[in-house]
Amino acid sequence: MPMQPAQWHKHLAGDRMAPVYLLVGEELLVLEAADALRAMARRLGYAEREVLEADSRFDWDDLARSSAGLSLFATLRLIDLRLAGGRAGKEGGAAITDYVRNPAPDTTLLISATEWSSKHEGAWTKAVDQAGIQVVFNAPRPNEWGQWIGQRLASRGLQATPDAVAMLAERVEGNLLAAAQEIDKLVVLAGDRRLDAATLEGLVADSARFDAFKLTDAAFAGDGGRALRILAGLRAEGDELIALMGWLVNQLQLAMRLANARDFGAQAKAERLWPAREQLFRKALRRAPREHWMACLARAARIDRMAKGREQGDPWLEAERLVAAIAEPRAAAALA
Numbered sequence: 001m002p003m004q005p006a007q008w009h010k011h012l013a014g015d016r017m018a019p020v021y022l023l024v025g026e027e028l029l030v031l032e033a034a035d036a037l038r039a040m041a042r043r044l045g046y047a048e049r050e051v052l053e054a055d056s057r058f059d060w061d062d063l064a065r066s067s068a069g070l071s072l073f074a075t076l077r078l079i080d081l082r083l084a085g086g087r088a089g090k091e092g093g094a095a096i097t098d099y100v101r102n103p104a105p106d107t108t109l110l111i112s113a114t115e116w117s118s119k120h121e122g123a124w125t126k127a128v129d130q131a132g133i134q135v136v137f138n139a140p141r142p143n144e145w146g147q148w149i150g151q152r153l154a155s156r157g158l159q160a161t162p163d164a165v166a167m168l169a170e171r172v173e174g175n176l177l178a179a180a181q182e183i184d185k186l187v188v189l190a191g192d193r194r195l196d197a198a199t200l201e202g203l204v205a206d207s208a209r210f211d212a213f214k215l216t217d218a219a220f221a222g223d224g225g226r227a228l229r230i231l232a233g234l235r236a237e238g239d240e241l242i243a244l245m246g247w248l249v250n251q252l253q254l255a256m257r258l259a260n261a262r263d264f265g266a267q268a269k270a271e272r273l274w275p276a277r278e279q280l281f282r283k284a285l286r287r288a289p290r291e292h293w294m295a296c297l298a299r300a301a302r303i304d305r306m307a308k309g310r311e312q313g314d315p316w317l318e319a320e321r322l323v324a325a326i327a328e329p330r331a332a333a334a335l336a
Contacts, residue, residue: 003135008033011133012040019103020111020132022125024086027114028176029137031275034112038078039269041108047075055084060095067104077107086113093124100124100131139176145169149179153195156187156272160195167197180274185213187272212247215323220251220284224327231323241315245304248322252297255281259290288329296326 003011017040023033038049050066052058066079081096088096099109111128116136128134140148149172150165160168172179186195189203211234218227234244254271258281261267268278285293299322306315 001129001133003133005029005135005137008036008135012036014040015044017041017044017046017108018132019107020100020109020128022111022113022128022132022134023137024113024116024134025137026139026176028180028274028276029139030112030114031279033135033137034080034110035275035278037110038080038265041076041078045076046078046108048077049080050077051080051082053082053084054088054092058084058092060091063095063099067099067107067109075106077104079107079109081109081111083111083113086115086117088122088124093122096124097127100127103131139174142174145174145179149183152180152183153186156183158183158186158190158195160200161197163197164195164200167200177276180276181213181217184274184277212244215244216248216251217280219323219326220255220280222284222287222327224324227323227327228320231320235316241307241319242304245300245307245315245319249297249300249304252293252300252326255285255293256290256297258282259285259293284326292325292329296322299325 021037023030023037041049052062052066054060063079063081083092096111103109109132125134146162146165146169149169150160150162153160153165168179168182172182186200186203190199193199211230215227215230215234218224218230231244235241257271258264258267264282264285265278268281273281299318302311302313303315303318303322305311306313306318
């Protein structure tokens with residue numbers, strides 16, 4: 001059955017999973033909703049999860065094989081089916097329809113798509129509606145932005161006055177991902193302070209610290225060109241490398257904690273990473289072994305000492321090499 005996003009959090013607090021879910025819409029909201037559903041599944045004893053990436057090369061028979069396969073430990077299972085481009089296609093639609101008409105016992109199917117429109121609907125979405133729950137997560141309307149930002153701030157442990165909320169809404173200009181990123185930055189920058197307009201203005205005016213977020217995000221995303229351009233811009237504007245290195249060391253330490261964790265998802269939750277940033281680090285850590293990140297962290301600490309005059313060397317040049325190595329592990333030879 002269709003469910004409104006406003007009902008979603010109430011459903012997550014329940015004690016019963018539907019046999020099938022379809023979560024579609026804005027990428028950020030879908031990723032967070034899917035992450036919350038997986039947390040619900042763990043709480044209810046779902047001990048096994050299988051991820052199926054349904055891209056153009058996906059074999060839809062894998063869905064049938066997954067549903068027919070028996071659990072190794074007779075436990076509850078979650079099949080996590082991710083639709084690339086939001087389209088199941090003729091073959092995929094038929095496979096999903098067949099599944100929901102005869103769902104596997106002790107199994108929940110989660111279907112998610114971050115690209116969606118009414119054109120993607122078909123007989124298979126109607127079958128899901130009848131058998132389970134479908135939620136469409138749309139971006140807030142213009143008149144809903146203030147409420148959404150206020151709720152988002154509160155969920156991250158921040159209190160803000162209405163004028164601060166209005167200022168932040170104006171700053172992000174209706175960009176959902178930008179709003180989430182700005183709020184995550186404020187979690188770090190504001191600490192326990194209550195945000196009013198003056199406090200918020202002072203924080204966002206500190207452009208070097210905000211650009212440091214952009215730089216590290218670009219580097220960990222593998223976009224070395226963009227990361228190096230941001231670094232060059234910071235240097236041209238006369239920003240202090242010390243502040244940047246402090247944040248870069250912080251993020252490399254976070255990467256190491258995630259790399260050392262026995263359960264990546266649990267550690268990411270403990271670090272309060274929202275799904276998009278969790279995926280950012282998950283993909284980054286897949287690009288290189290743990291030893292690479294240890295080397296990056298050691299070099300970052302050395303650059304920090306250079307920037308403070310405690311060690312000889314060109315800290316900006318070394319910072320360029322480090323950023324390149326974070327973005328592209330094959331550039332790690334530059335760390336030698």
